[in-house]
Amino acid sequence: MKSLFPLFLLLSLLTWTACEKDEQVLDKAGDLENVTYNPEAYNLVIPDNFRDMVIPADNQMTIEGVMLGRKLFFDPILSDDNTMACASCHLPSSSFTDDLAVSTGIDGIAGTRSSMSLLDVGFQDKGLFWDGRSTTLEIQALIPVEDPIELHTTWAEAISRIRNHPDYPTDFRKAFGIADRKDITKELAAKALAQFERSLVSSGNSRYDRAIRGEIFLSPSELNGMDMFFDQSSVLPDAECGHCHNQPLFTTNEYLNNGLDYAADLNDFQDKGYGNVTGKKSDNGKFKVPTLRNIALTAPYMHDGRFATLEEVIDHYNSGGQYAENRHPLIVDLQLTEVQKQELISFLHTLTDTTFTNNPNYSNPF
Numbered sequence: 001m002k003s004l005f006p007l008f009l010l011l012s013l014l015t016w017t018a019c020e021k022d023e024q025v026l027d028k029a030g031d032l033e034n035v036t037y038n039p040e041a042y043n044l045v046i047p048d049n050f051r052d053m054v055i056p057a058d059n060q061m062t063i064e065g066v067m068l069g070r071k072l073f074f075d076p077i078l079s080d081d082n083t084m085a086c087a088s089c090h091l092p093s094s095s096f097t098d099d100l101a102v103s104t105g106i107d108g109i110a111g112t113r114s115s116m117s118l119l120d121v122g123f124q125d126k127g128l129f130w131d132g133r134s135t136t137l138e139i140q141a142l143i144p145v146e147d148p149i150e151l152h153t154t155w156a157e158a159i160s161r162i163r164n165h166p167d168y169p170t171d172f173r174k175a176f177g178i179a180d181r182k183d184i185t186k187e188l189a190a191k192a193l194a195q196f197e198r199s200l201v202s203s204g205n206s207r208y209d210r211a212i213r214g215e216i217f218l219s220p221s222e223l224n225g226m227d228m229f230f231d232q233s234s235v236l237p238d239a240e241c242g243h244c245h246n247q248p249l250f251t252t253n254e255y256l257n258n259g260l261d262y263a264a265d266l267n268d269f270q271d272k273g274y275g276n277v278t279g280k281k282s283d284n285g286k287f288k289v290p291t292l293r294n295i296a297l298t299a300p301y302m303h304d305g306r307f308a309t310l311e312e313v314i315d316h317y318n319s320g321g322q323y324a325e326n327r328h329p330l331i332v333d334l335q336l337t338e339v340q341k342q343e344l345i346s347f348l349h350t351l352t353d354t355t356f357t358n359n360p361n362y363s364n365p366f
Contacts, residue, residue: 031180032173039064039175042195047204049212049248053122059138059191061198064175067365069196071171072189074364077161078145079106080153086144086193089115092362095294095353096200101305105150112271114305117298119356120291122198126253130287130303133277137194142186155186162189200362202293203355211350218350225347228340239344240317240330241292250292250351257285259321259331260302266325273303282326296349297357310348314341 039062046053055061072078073086089103090096096118103115113130121128127135134140144150145158162168162184169181176188202209208226210216218226224236230247231238244252255274263269266284275284287303301307307316318341320333336344356362 035170035173037177042066061195065192065195066199068171068175069192073196078158079151090118095119095297097298101300106152109149111149118200124253131273131277137197138190141190141193205355206353207350221343221346222350225343244289245292251289254289255286256328257326259327262322263324293351296352310345
């Protein structure tokens with residue numbers, strides 16, 4: 001019987017040669033220069049009563065950049081085991097939340113915070129996350145990939161996968177003009193994700209918005225709720241909502257203590273929230289004021305998802321909350337009746353924007 005060694009050697013040489021060629025293709029300088037780079041400005045449509053969105057000069061929005069960010073947002077390639085994506089905790093149908101009290105990552109470990117809505121996130125100019133630890137969307141986008149409770153991988157691994165992907169190098173070329181796939185970085189990936197997230201803007205077609213424009217009329221119950229929300233009636237009580245959830249964004253983007261937990265001392269908070277970021281004792285127990293747009297779609301509520309329904313939320317505020325030295329002064333015993341509480345909830349439902357949640361431009365592109 002003839003030895004198989006020469007055949008084995010030949011196969012090994014062929015395999016080595018093929019691998020060497022692949023590596024040369026991947027490493028070749030300027031391997032993307034044949035792809036046309038001609039980005040087109042993205043037309044960001046903002047409701048007329050919104051303020052302008054501040055967009056970084058070094059990350060202007062383009063159609064190509066937003067599309068790349070959308071693909072990365074929905075692609076599990078950014079997780080260690082390719083099972084989760086950004087969209088796993090930010091579902092379009094739930095106004096980019098995940099319907100859970102706290103989110104769970106790829107290892108089945110539950111976090112301590114509820115997933116925040118990304119609706120109108122481009123207008124959040126006072127920091128991001130419940131505790132404000134990221135100052136920009138570009139910085140925020142870097143965190144979940146390497147968070148051990150979330151996607152739990154490394155950016156080095158994620159970028160290696162992207163560089164060797166059949167489509168992404170071309171996408172990065174079209175979005176950012178890179179010469180070859182080695183130019184793909186986590187910073188560019190974060191810029192693309194930020195562009196997509198800035199595109200997530202209210203449609204302006206909620207019942208509230210249409211009523212403000214005079215296109216429809218709200219019901220008596222909804223109107224009573226609105227009057228209490230904004231303190232517009234001399235007969236109905238002030239529900240003290242509009243001070244922190246003012247129009248049109250229905251948030252001030254501030255960090256406040258809304259009386260969720262009793263604290264004899266400001267160091268008693270189990271989750272210090274904003275105080276962990278600023279290092280100020282006076283900020284302990286403060287969390288970001290979320291938008292109330294699409295609030296009916298984003299249960300459960302609060303930073304830790306402790307309230308399952310809007311009824312529970314209104315009951316909390318109606319009670320005046322629990323004592324802490326830095327509890328916001330407008331968290332007081334409201335003494336709303338059961339009818340008035342339901343009218344307030346009726347108004348909150350007018351903020352539902354299904355045009356936004358059903359926008360095909362925000363859906364999974366795969």
